[in-house]
Amino acid sequence: MSCEEMRELFSASLESSLDAALTLKLESHIQMCSACRTELDGLRLVWDKLDVLETVEPPKLLHGEIMERIDAERESVQRPGLLVRLRQMFPSPRALAAAAAFAFVLLAGYSLHYTQQATLGPIHFPVVQSQPNHFTPASITSIKQNALHQHLWEITIKAADSEPGMLSCTIESPSAAVSPSQVNIQLKPGETRHVQFYLAGSGTVANLTVVSRYQNLNGENTSQIGLSQ
């Protein structure tokens, strides 16, 4: 059997699922072929590493986002169609026509108002560093409101290009209205990461303060930012 054919047997060999005859063939080949021996040893090492690959934690907001989407879908499925609802409300054709004319007038006014609102776009807030001239290995470059979900806010963090190694960064939100209250992330040099926060209905962004701590080989560096409105 060729080396290529032997390599087809490697996984089965590492799982001890080869029959006796093939095991014997493979073993005698491995003794003579150093390339296949090296390949098999390397494969065993990769296999060991794969089996102990660490799990990652899902973002804390993910479950809320999933259920929000599910709720929206449930609502759209459960609500009867517009025509069905109109027929229930206005059983006679004359009443339906009058209602349609009234609705047209309302919609025309609303669409003008909506166009004016829509031009505002997502709201951005300037970021104020507590130590503006102090070098930080990573910095928060922007905070903005999600264009579609008014309760979702996104913070953009960028690691400095010059910092070697990974940066550990903790973002803390002391306000009770902000969820999650703490997020831990790791950044490579120059990496940009977006972190989402959920702001409860009664909370206001003016109260939001974020403290970021960066831990790297040069020690700990803390910076605090607030929002100016």
Next chain:
Amino acid sequence: MSGVAAGMQPEEKALIQRCQKGERDAFDSLFRQYEKRVYNMAFRLCNNYDEAGDVTVDVFLRIFRAIGRFEFKSSFSTWVFRIVTNVYLDRRKRASNRSSLSLEEYIALEETSVTRQLESADPSPAQIAEQNERTDALQHAIAQLPDYQRAMVVLYHTEGLSYEEIAEVLTLPIGTVKSRLNRARLLLRQILQNQQELF
């Protein structure tokens, strides 16, 4: 695969049946049970935290829409993993026109980063950073595999599915799964061989 379905816990079966009746609390509980596994599988496939989150949301929306058609003929987890794989492969198809790094480019990049690390006069990295780098290298190597091979590696090595279950998820013969997985592992070994400092 009715044997697998027969092995389903009665509590899980009852929960799925409540979902099929449209009970919101049941969805909430079921999704909490599977959220971490789905997110982890999505992350291993996408190699990107943000995309893994998007895939996870899409997966649970698909489960919500399709759970009424789940007939308990396979295990629920196998059914979920099939949805994760399909959502991922669909997204890859849609994004196929986007540029991606070739194997050669990847290896060149990794060699550059290793060289930079060896030449650096800075103190050696902390143990946790080294561990992270090793995990990153393995994760990046997985990301270089062709889509189907990547899905197989993730299903087998990180989700612990058997060859039979993977064959069911991907609707492939078991022999094909075994031979493709073997090739995927050999390719991983080839990619990681260039990072012996880390492995």
